């Protein structure tokens with residue numbers, strides 16, 4: 040993606056490279072951030088590649104190939120009229136900092152997880168508390184008391200995913216060396232923890248990275264907003280939603296990576312049916328075989344199952360009254376910013392912490408209770424959906440979600456906290472050039 044919008048000398052000549060780790064939840068926010076920078080007049084180039092399923096092998100090759108490609112690419116640009124000033128790299132690619140330093144280019148990590156989650160990892164890195172936890176709870180400055188199940192899942196289990204755990208830990212290795220650290224969040228949402236981390240490091244909140252056409256409900260079919268690794272069945276979803284009443288549909292999705300076990304999938308399917316709500320459920324192609332046989336046929340009057348959907352358009356649709364989510368950070372931020380209350384059903388990584396905040400801090404959802412063998416039962420799923428869709432607590436969540444939606448919009452609008460941070464970054468770059 041190569042964008043350039045000239046708005047005067049200096050700005051348009053300043054070139055920023057952006058490189059996300061190639062998974063959907065990292066590409067989306069970094070692409071939208073690139074577009075915001077471009078709209079401020081910078082020349083922005085986003086680099087990406089296609090991912091693979093075998094993570095361990097892939098990460099090694101990714102690092103090797105991207106390292107040499109970056110050197111070559113930056114060299115090539117430096118011989119052109121658009122030398123590279125800054126590389127904004129995904130915080131999980133901390134090795135990119137060494138490369139740019141050698142080339143005299145500034146590096147700026149971009150965090151695609153919440154500031155709270157990042158701060159927890161930061162404390163772990165600093166040895167502030169022992170992991171796995173010794174007690175049932177932990178107290179971290181500027182955060183509510185967190186129970187074992189509220190912490191990112193890696194903290195309770197560092198050995199099952201050693202590669203990912205090491206990626207997560209090394210995110211902070213460059214904190215001392217960089218002038219900017221970007222976070223896809225907004226000050227108002229994570230007020231205290233943002234202030235706490237900002238007192239240590241030059242962090243800049245720049246989110247939510249949601250195209251303004253969704254925040255403003257000016258949805259324009261022709262505007263190309265994404266770079267999707269999956270093919271959405273956009274028309275089918277929206278046409279179906281258009282036939283439904285306001286706030287009558289539960290939207291269900293577990294993002295681009297989470298994979299439910301067969302038993303959990305079955306409980307979820309029957310829980311949805313029992314809730315008696317209409318539902319739009321994203322079941323990725325590879326997951327479809329886990330659906331109970333006949334489920335799609337049996338529920339076709341109430342539900343629509345698709346393999347991928349245009350999530351922002353769905354969440355912005357007036358028919359959607361509840362989002363049953365795995366609490367990936369993008370999904371969480373998207374629901375909050377579009378005013379949709381949630382049923383939180385976290386699976387792993389940072390999702391558990393996001394679920395805690397959704398329920399107890401932001402007041403925009405209920406978190407499912409996990410039963411024996413780690414399974415959430417159909418009755419629990421039904422009850423949680425009803426609570427959000429029909430209960431008194433649901434009304435409160437609905438109102439809270441509306442408030443977050445307003446605040447999200449204000450943050451990214453001209454003069455808002457995130458917009459100011461982006462302006463400041465652009466101004467500093469341009470000053471340096473002059």
Ligand code: UDP
Nearest residue numbers: 064294295296321347348350367368369370
């Ligand atoms: N998404 C989408 N269509 C879908 C499901 C997800 O466009 O059917 C998008 C969603 O809007 C979000 C991203 O994929 O931006 C998923 O990111 P998230 O952090 O929520 O979860 P992850 O996939 O990283 O677990």
